[in-house]
Amino acid sequence: xxxxxxxxxxxxxxADRLVDIMYCHYPAEMGIYEGMVEDAVDYANSGVKxxxxxxxxxxxxxxxxxxxxxxxxxxxxxxxxxxxxxxKMGILETYTCTPQLLGxxxxxxxxxxxxxxxxxxxxxxxxxxxxxxxxxxTRFSAVTGKYPLMGYLLDENRKGTxxxxxxxxxxxxxxxxxxxxxxxxxxxxxxxxxxxxxxxxKNLKQEWLLGLGSTLxxxxxxxxxxxxxxTPEARTTKEAFHAEIPxxxxxxxxxxxxxxxxxxxxxxxxxxxxxxxxxxxxxNLEQIRxxxxxxxxxxxxxxVRCWICTNRMTRKQAEYSGFVEKIEEAGAKVVTDTxxxxxxxxxxxxxxxxxxxxxVDAMVCxxxxxxxxxxxxxxxxTAxxxxxxCIESALTGxxx
Ligand code: F3S
Numbered sequence: 001x002x003x004x005x006x007x008x009x010x011x012x013x014x015a016d017r018l019v020d021i022m023y024c025h026y027p028a029e030m031g032i033y034e035g036m037v038e039d040a041v042d043y044a045n046s047g048v049k050x051x052x053x054x055x056x057x058x059x060x061x062x063x064x065x066x067x068x069x070x071x072x073x074x075x076x077x078x079x080x081x082x083x084x085x086x087x088k089m090g091i092l093e094t095y096t097c098t099p100q101l102l103g104x105x106x107x108x109x110x111x112x113x114x115x116x117x118x119x120x121x122x123x124x125x126x127x128x129x130x131x132x133x134x135x136x137x138t139r140f141s142a143v144t145g146k147y148p149l150m151g152y153l154l155d156e157n158r159k160g161t162x163x164x165x166x167x168x169x170x171x172x173x174x175x176x177x178x179x180x181x182x183x184x185x186x187x188x189x190x191x192x193x194x195x196x197x198x199x200x201x202k203n204l205k206q207e208w209l210l211g212l213g214s215t216l217x218x219x220x221x222x223x224x225x226x227x228x229x230x231t232p233e234a235r236t237t238k239e240a241f242h243a244e245i246p247x248x249x250x251x252x253x254x255x256x257x258x259x260x261x262x263x264x265x266x267x268x269x270x271x272x273x274x275x276x277x278x279x280x281x282x283x284n285l286e287q288i289r290x291x292x293x294x295x296x297x298x299x300x301x302x303x304v305r306c307w308i309c310t311n312r313m314t315r316k317q318a319e320y321s322g323f324v325e326k327i328e329e330a331g332a333k334v335v336t337d338t339x340x341x342x343x344x345x346x347x348x349x350x351x352x353x354x355x356x357x358x359x360v361d362a363m364v365c366x367x368x369x370x371x372x373x374x375x376x377x378x379x380x381x382t383a384x385x386x387x388x389x390c391i392e393s394a395l396t397g398x399x400x
Pocket of ligand 1: 058097118214280281282309338339340341342369
């Protein structure tokens with residue numbers, strides 16, 4: 001994109017000027033899209049450099065250990081050209097969907113340009129750092145340090161649009177997968193609007209907010225949510241709606257949540273499964289520690305692949321802490337830079353790179369976002385359940 005087009009893009013959305021941005025999360029330039037790697041390499045060779053701190057989103061391969069995901073050699077080779085190109089441009093090789101876990105936390109109210117819907121919604125909602133869904137425009141933002149003043153960068157677009165009162169059993173709130181189901185339910189209703197979610201519990205874990213945001217952004221295309229008393233632009237419900245109180249509200253009940261589990265599960269209890277995925281969005285060190293302790297001294301069932309997806313820095317720390325060894329001894333894998341839906345396991349990519357099928361029949365997972373995509377892209381059966389049941393299923397080879 002030329003500077004002229006970038007200005008025209010802003011004008012088309014009513015922006016009257018470009019503003020300085022503080023941070024950029026750069027698009028995954030994946031080998032699974034035709035011509036994307038070559039284009040990225042050419043762009044880097046043209047001599048452009050990023051002007052602001054810029055991290056990079058997920059790829060289709062674990063660049064350090066491509067063999068652990070069984071990626072076709074030709075695709076791994078193609079994908080490996082990205083890292084030197086990014087380095088040349090000054091992009092930091094993070095290759096993750098959770099750059100916030102690596103310390104990239106711009107100040108409240110700052111302007112930024114990010115890709116990756118689960119990161120975008122987290123930055124906007126939980127950190128109060130402003131960004132639109134950047135897409136390929138982040139390429140230009142990274143090298144200019146600018147973005148048109150529009151969309152969620154503006155106060156008026158950050159006002160709540162729908163009120164949800166969460167009335168589900170408090171014990172269910174302790175599970176990450178439930179937050180995914182909650183996001184899925186609300187995201188389906190609001191589409192691209194701004195939900196305000198009233199919930200009695202205020203002591204919410206970072207991972208729950210990540211799970212909630214990731215499914216709001218995929219079941220709908222939500223970019224910002226507020227939780228009164230929790231997220232920074234909503235000390236109260238009134239503040240979330242910019243002093244206007246909506247007349248209507250939705251109650252979210254246990255039945256609504258049950259319906260989402262049903263929607264994302266078409267594997268029967270006791271049925272044979274062959275893939276368990278944890279780490280969507282990419283896990284932090286504490287989450288990896290939990291899995292390592294659960295798997296210690298046990299063995300994943302024959303015929304089951306179990307991936308725990310994270311970023312490469314966290315894997316290094318997990319190696320140092322001895323967690324990776326425990327996980328690998330059990331027969332599971334700590335995978336970095338990618339995840340099943342971003343990998344070569346997509347049906348279309350398999351065909352293009354000479355694999356007959358993705359070779360996955362039934363995937364168990366605790367992430368609503370992952371399951372929203374794998375059914376279509378990988379074409380397998382799916383089950384949404386909690387982390388302990390995911391691990392138990394991996395150990396027994398059947399859905400628990
Ligand atoms: Fe990240 Fe893949 Fe999930 S990119 S958010 S682990 S679908």
